[in-house]
Amino acid sequence: xxxxxxxxxxxxxxxxxxxxxxxxxxxxxxxxxxxxxxxxxxxxxxxxxxxxxxxxxxxxxxxxxxxxxxxxxxxxxxxxxxxxxxxxxxxxxxxxxxxxxxxxxxxxxxxxxxxxxxxxxxxxxxxxxxxxxxxxxxxxxxxxxxxxxxxxxxxxxxxxxxxxxxxxxxxxxxxxxxxxxxxxxxxxxxxxxxxxxxxxxxxxxxxxxxxxxxxxxxxxxxxx
Numbered sequence: 001x002x003x004x005x006x007x008x009x010x011x012x013x014x015x016x017x018x019x020x021x022x023x024x025x026x027x028x029x030x031x032x033x034x035x036x037x038x039x040x041x042x043x044x045x046x047x048x049x050x051x052x053x054x055x056x057x058x059x060x061x062x063x064x065x066x067x068x069x070x071x072x073x074x075x076x077x078x079x080x081x082x083x084x085x086x087x088x089x090x091x092x093x094x095x096x097x098x099x100x101x102x103x104x105x106x107x108x109x110x111x112x113x114x115x116x117x118x119x120x121x122x123x124x125x126x127x128x129x130x131x132x133x134x135x136x137x138x139x140x141x142x143x144x145x146x147x148x149x150x151x152x153x154x155x156x157x158x159x160x161x162x163x164x165x166x167x168x169x170x171x172x173x174x175x176x177x178x179x180x181x182x183x184x185x186x187x188x189x190x191x192x193x194x195x196x197x198x199x200x201x202x203x204x205x206x207x208x209x210x211x212x213x214x215x216x217x218x219x220x221x222x223x224x
Contacts, residue, residue: 025037025040026056026057026058027056027057028056029056029076033056034053037053037054038052038053038054041054041060041063044063044064045060045063045064045066045067045068046063046064046065046066046067046087047067047068047069048067048068049068049069049070049071049072049092050070050071051070051071052068052069052070052071052072052073052074053072053073053074054074055073055074055075055076055077055078055098056076056077057076057077058074058076058077058078058079058080059078059079059080060079060080060081061079061080061081061082061083062081062082062083062087063082065082065084065085065086065087065088065104066080066082066087066088066089066090067087067088067089067090068090069090069091069092069093069094069116070092070093071092071093071094072090072091072092072093072094072095072096073094073095073096074096075095075096075097075098075100076098076099077098077099078096078097078098078099078100078101078102079100079101079102079103080102081101081102081103081104081105082104083103083104083105083106083107083110084104084106084107084108084109084110084111086104086108086109086110086111087104087111087112088102088104088111088112088113088114088128089111089112089113089114090114090118091114091115091116091117091118091136092116092117093116093117094114094115094116094117094118094119094120095118095119095120096120097119097120097121097122097123097124097142098122098123099122099123100120100121100122100123100124100125100126101124101125101126102126102128103125103126103127103128104127104128105127105128105129105149106128106129106130109129109130109131109167110127110128110129110130110131111128111131111132112126112127112128112132112134113131113132113133113134114134115133115134115135115136115138115174116136116137117136117137118134118135118136118137118138118139118140119138119139119140120140120144121140121141121142121143121144121180122142122143123142123143124140124142124143124144124145124146125144125145125146125147126144126145126146127146127147127148127149128148129147129148129149129167129186130148130149130167130168130169131148131169131170132146132148132169132170132171132172133169133170133171133172134172135171135172135173135174135175135176135192136174136175137174137175138172138173138174138175138176138177138178139176139177139178140178140182141177141178141179141180141181141182141198142180142181143180143181144178144180144181144182144183144184145182145183145184146170146172146183146184147170147183147184147185147186148167148168148169148170148186149165149166149167149186150165150166150185150186150187151163151164151165152164152165152166166186166187167186168186168187169189170184170186170188170189171189171190172184172189172190173189173190173191173192173193173194173208174192174193175192175193176190176191176192176193176194176195176196177194177195177196178190178196179195179196179197179198179199179200180198180199181198181199182196182197182198182199182200182201182202183200183201183202184196184202185201185202185203187203187204187205188202188203188204188205188206188217189205189206190202190205190206191205191206191207191208191209191210192208192209193208193209193223194206194207194208194209194210194211194212194223195210195211195212195223196212196213196217197211197212197213197214197217199215200212200213200214200215200216200217201214201215201216201217202216202217203216203217204216206219207219209222209223209224210222210223211223
């Protein structure tokens with residue numbers, strides 16, 4: 001019987017062995033591993049409330065800038081990247097589903113602030129270049145993209161990647177519903193109580209209690 005991997009492990013340094021054990025715990029879906037993960041994250045996150053759990057294969061960058069409220073669920077495969085002190089804040093009773101990316105993006109101005117009772121659907125990508133705020137009781141379906149940044153491209157003599165971009169804080173109001181595969185651009189804040197139809201692209205502000213659909217999204221009726 002080959003002992004190749006056993007020999008490799010025995011030759012690891014103490015630091016490498018600790019990394020090895022950490023990888024196993026982070027990828028294990030057993031009750032024991034779940035408890036170990038929760039205890040570990042309580043020691044490294046800025047704040048982690050009661051009855052909050054972090055799933056398998058979650059990647060967290062700069063946990064000291066990330067706050068989680070009570071009864072939060074960070075599901076398997078999610079990624080949270082806090083690039084500066086403003087970081088990421090997630091309120092009580094909020095669920096971040098599988099394979100969601102939260103990236104504050106900018107080390108000084110960037111942040112993501114998700115309030116209480118929010119649901120962020122599987123595969124969504126949320127960025128906070130100069131701020132992304134999501135109000136209470138919002139429902140974001142699968143594969144939502146929100147990015148408060150848009151590249152400039154007016155000068156044909158300069159490559160687009162060097163022309164910079166427009167940045168503006170994006171706010172999603174209280175009790176909004178964004179359907180599957182909605183995209184929200186830097187200029188597309190959404191008022192309280194609004195509904196955005198599946199596949200829509202929001203490029204300008206949507207008034208409160210509106211229903212908007214299309215590419216670009218246009219208001220088709222109001223929620224009386």
